[in-house]
Every structure is written in C-alpha cells, then in structure tokens.
Amino acid sequence: MSQEIAILGAGMHPWGKWGKYFVEYGVAAAREALADSGVPWQDVRFVSGAATIRCGYPGYVAGATFAQALGWQGAEVNTSYAACASGSQALAAARTKILSGACDVALVVGADTTPKGFLAPAKGYRPEDPDWVRFYLGVTNPTYFGLYARRRMDLYGDTLEDFAAVKVKNAAIGSKNPRARYQKCFTTEEVAASAMVADPLRLMDICATSDGGAALIVSSVEYAKKIGKGDAPRIAAISTVTPTFASGVVEMPDIATDSAAAAGIEASSYRSSIPLKAYEEAGIGPEDISLAEVYDLSTALELDWIEDLRLAPRGEAAQLLRNGDTSVGGKIPVNASGGLACFGEAVPAQALSQVCELTWQLRGQAGERQVEGARVGITANQGLFGHGSSVIVKR
Template sequence: MSNEIAILGAGMHPWGKWGHNFVQYGVAAAREALADAGVPWRDVRFVSGGATVRCGYPGYVAGATFAQALGWQGAEVNTSYAACASGSQALAAARNKILSGECEVALVVGADTTPKGFLAPAGGYRPEDPDWVRFYLGITNPTYFALYARRRMDLYGDTQEDFAQVKVKNARAGSKNPRARYRKCFSVEDVAASAMVADPLRLMDICATSDGGAALIVSSLDYARRIGKADAPRVAAISTVTPSFASGVVEMPDIATDSAAAAGIEAQSFRASLPVKAYEEAGIGPEDVNVAEVYDLSTALELDWIEDLQLAPRGEAAQLLRNGDTAIGGRIPVNPSGGLACFGEAVPAQALAQVCELTWQLRGQSGDRQVEGAKVGITANQGLFGHGSSVIVKR
C-alpha cells in the first residue's frame, strides 16, 4: 500500500517585515492554497497548524486559531511545535490522518510574526537553560553558523568568496520570486562590503528573520483522482528523526556536544542523518533528486546541506557551486526559491514554504526560476533541540 499523499494546493503570504498579526498571514496562505486546490473549505476535515511561540496563546494553538479564522466548520485540529521543523511535523500529522483513513483532505498551515534583531532568551539567572547560558557567555546564533563555516575553510579549502557566491546565486533566483522578501541581485563585492558579523560570515551571509505564512492542501490519492488531480505532486517521504547519540557537532543552543567516550558510541552528525530516513521511505537515492530546498541560515550552511543530502561527496559542495551545478539551469539546482537568503526565516512557515516551492517546481509553474523537467525534489531543515526534517516530493 502506498504511503503517499497528494499535494492539491499550495499557498503563501509573501515574506517581509509587515508587523501584522500572524493569523492574517496564515489565512492568506490557506485561502490561496484552497483556491489553488479547487477544494471547498468545508471539505477540509483536518487542520494542522505549525505553532509560533512568539505570538502568545493563539500561536500555541495555531491549528485552532487558523481554523477559527477561516470559519469553524467542525474539522479536527492539531498543532505541532518542532522549531524549524514545525511545518513538517504538522504535515506528518496530516499524512497520518489521511493514511489512516480518518480524513480525506487536510489543510497544513504555519505563519509567524518575528521580532527584530537577535532572538534573545528570557531573563533572570537561569543556568539550567542552555539558551540562557550561551547568551550569557556571549554566544549568539551566528556563532554556530560561523564555526561550521570556518571548519569548511580549514578542512576543505572553501573560501569566503565561495560563501558569497552562494548569496549571489540565491539572490539571483529570489529576484524572480514574487513571494520573496529580498529580490535584489547582489555581487560578490556587495557581500564582501557588508559588515563582518562572526568571522568568516558577513551580514549578507546570514539570513534575517521574517514574517510570512505558508499552507498546503493535501489529500488521499483516491480523493485526488476523484477531483481529476491524479497527477498532482505527492509527498513521498517525511523524515523528522531525532539526532543519534552521541551528537558530535555542537548545536545551537548547547555549550557542548555529547560525549562519545562510552564503548560502542560514536560521534554522529544530525544533519546528515535527516535525509537518510527520507530516502529510505521514498525508495529513492540522491541520484534521483532534481531540485533541493535547504535551510541556508548561512551561505556556508547551504554547502553543508548539499553534502548532508549526499548531492556531493563530503568537502566537495563548493566545487559543485563553482561549476554552476547548483544554480537554476545547473545539474542539481539548490534553493531555486531564493532560499532563506531571500526570504528570511519565519520559523513555523519555513518548512512548508520549502514544500510549496517544490510543488510549484514539479508542476512546472515556477516561471523564470523553473528547474526544467523537475520530477523529484527534497527539502531539509534543522532547528533547535533536536528538531529537523527532510521531505521528498515527487511527481
């Protein structure tokens, strides 16, 4: 029996710094997805929301909040919080509901309104909270991205110009995406002229935080056939695995890694483990992938992801970039949406936005940023506290 579900509709509220209530973005995205699917709102029997923790109680119960805003119609609701992977967990909840036969059509939606600047922890003296500890000791989010970037430079010979070229590539793609927040093209010189934040990363190497909303209408394959959408893109795999002990890469917000000193324990990479389950579940390999949307919190991190997704051997992602392989028109385009570089991060919406982009790409609806003939796409993201996800979409 197939464990696939159909993606009937995708919708997004454009990313930006609009300062509105997050519900507004979610409703706009949901309505666009419903219209795109051609599914009446009352047919949706499950509403699965990605939670936001920055917008008070309505954000904690986002599924119900969106269902109420769209008009209570007696559907069941769910809210998932899994940091950057919240959207994927919400999608997984909808898939379970559909595959178990409990519902035929579900709405999956996430939206956020984010504050400016560093994301800071709660105050007081709270050494039991690793997030408090690292800020107290002067370690911010860019610190972690910069540690990974510098290691690439020292181990693989990547350069700051390579990192800048990731920004140049993603900015060019994003300039063709009407939903992106930043749609200006940049040069390597522009990146080099931006302020150093955490050596070797400059301001333009690091993604911003944004407001935004994304939504999907998903259904059973049977329902898709009945409404004449048998050829709709399908979710072929969702991986939301935890890390495996001992996690050997120091991860935000921790001050130290796990220890791999015990017998039979080896240091593991969480990022690299995420797509493994996705590939297994979809029954495909990295050689089958035509397009990828990865979590480029920094430019250098996009190169790590390319290797974690096994699209290049370890240490060789920069060479792929230099060859033009990861640009639109290249062998394996990465972040044709423009990525976080052009969107900025809207946490509970971001994993869904990645799937929206793949949906449009696989339908051939991406206009000037179309990856020609794309049949299989993969997403990847990673957030705080052992949350991450990888979703495979195919047509």
C-alpha cells in the same frame, strides 16, 4: 500499499516585514492553497497548524486559531511545535491522519510575525535551560553558523568568495520570486563589503528573520484521483529523525556536545541522519533528485546541507557551486526559490514554504525560476533542540 499523499494546493503570503498579526498571513496562505486545490473549505476535515514561541510567550494554539479565522466548520485540529521543523511536523500529523483513513483532506498552515534582530530566549535566571545559558555566555545563533563555516575553510579549503557566491546565486534567482522578501541581485563585492557578524560570516551571509505564511492542502491519493487530480505532486517522505548519540557536532543551543567516551559509540549528526531516513522512506537515492530546497541560515550552511543530502561528497559542495551545478540550469539546482537568503526565516512557515516551492516546480509553474523537467525534489531544514526535517516530493 501507498504511503504517499497528494498535494492539491499550495499557498503563501509574501515574506516581508509587514508587522501585521500572524493570523492574517496564515489565512491569506490558506485561502490561496484552498483556491489552488479547488477543494471547498467545508470539505477540509483536519487543520494542522505549525506554532511558534516568542519572547517567553508560550505560543498560540495555531491549528485552532487558523480554523477559527477561516470559520469554524467542525474539523479536527492539531498544533505542532518543533522550532524550524514545526511545518514538517504539522505536515507529518496530517499525513498520519490521512494514511490512517481518519480524513481525506487536510489543511497544513504556519505563519509568523518576527521581532527585529537576534532571536532571544525568555528572561529570568535559568541555568538549567541551555538556550538561556548560551546567550548569557555570549553565544548567538550566528556563532554556530560561524563555527561551521570556519571549519569548512580550514578543512576543505572553502573561501570567502565561495560563501559570497552562494548569496549571489540565491539573490539572482530569488529576484525572480514575487513571494520573496528580498528581490534584489547582489555582487560578491557587495557581500564582502557588508559588516562582519560572526567571522568568517558577514551580514549578507546570514539570513534575516521575516514575517510570512505558507499553507498546503493535502489529501489521500484516492481523493485526488476522485477529483481528477491523480497526477498531483505527492509527498513520498517526511523525515524528522533525531541524531544518534553521541554527535560530535555542537548544535544550537548547546554549549557542549555529547561525550563519546563510552565504549561502542557510533555517532551521526542530525544533519546527516535526516536525509538518509527520507531517502529510505521514499525508496530513492540522491541520484534521483532534480532539485533541493535547503536551510541556508548562512551561505556556508547551504554547502554543508548539499553534502548531508549526499548531492556531493563531503568537502566538495563548493566545487559544485563553482561549476554552476547548483544554479537553476545546472545539474542539481539548490534553493531555486532564492532560499532563506531571499526570504528570511519565518519559523513555523519555513518548512512549508519549501514544500510549496517544490510543488510549483514539479507542476512546471515556477516561471523564470523553473527547473526544467523537475520530477523529484527534497527539502532540508533545522531548528533548535535536535529538531530538523526533510521532505521528498515527487511527481
């Protein structure tokens, strides 16, 4: 009857720019998650790895790589690649395996070592590849964030001070997170003094890329009960749905949107599609949410996500922020971990790190970042090529 699985353990290698081999981060995160769960490594029967691709290199077979590093013990392996949603897809693979009865306990792990600066596509002359085309024409990731941010300003009256306030909020709470890369508070003035990157967004409005690793030990609810962890946080939904044709929002890495010229087209963008499916699957609504971890690739994007998650009506997220409602201690804390603003993006680990944060929050183990009485949390993230995800964790 239950479509839920239990989260027995969570672990992370601190985010940073360590320059080590990514497997080290993944192993550290997996070992922490295993220790947290109390499950012996030999009992894990499925290893689900989140992979990344960099500089044209076709990626590592992440599941097997991590399984080998932790010591081959005959578990089945899987590797998922879905850009920033890779972690959620790896988690979804583990859930399917567990719910089908094929295994009791699974390790889900993702880790990355990122290059400096802009994430860039593979080389060559490849006009059939939209990711190549947009870089060739001078359209980077911050371009898209800048377009969305400017539209909020022109349509809803959001201000540069609002965007800076997101950074100030996330930096303040992230300064209390020992796993965050940046643990420093900033002021609105400091954000305003940072270099312009993609107007209206400045350097401090846009997230960096980082090294990091995150892992979860998940199991069937029956197994959790058997080992005395029946009250462990549970995954109630994993949504990885696509948008519906013809989305009018131009998304990375496309140079143009779909055309809605044909008759009978009712479109929805993927940022608004993904949470709907998650709510439906969990059988709950936005009013049930205690806290949200969203993909603040830019400060302004956090505000878009708040509206896509239906935590505020369209155009009103900035008002929530100004009221202090999205801070820890407010009505609906957003990015109590400090978010990407404090972590920076470690692509295959990021969606899992969001679930780690919700796990600790729902257990009441988030220390100075604790959201009082947290019962239900939701994540949202987005990547290239229509890949995004939303996960609901509840107690």
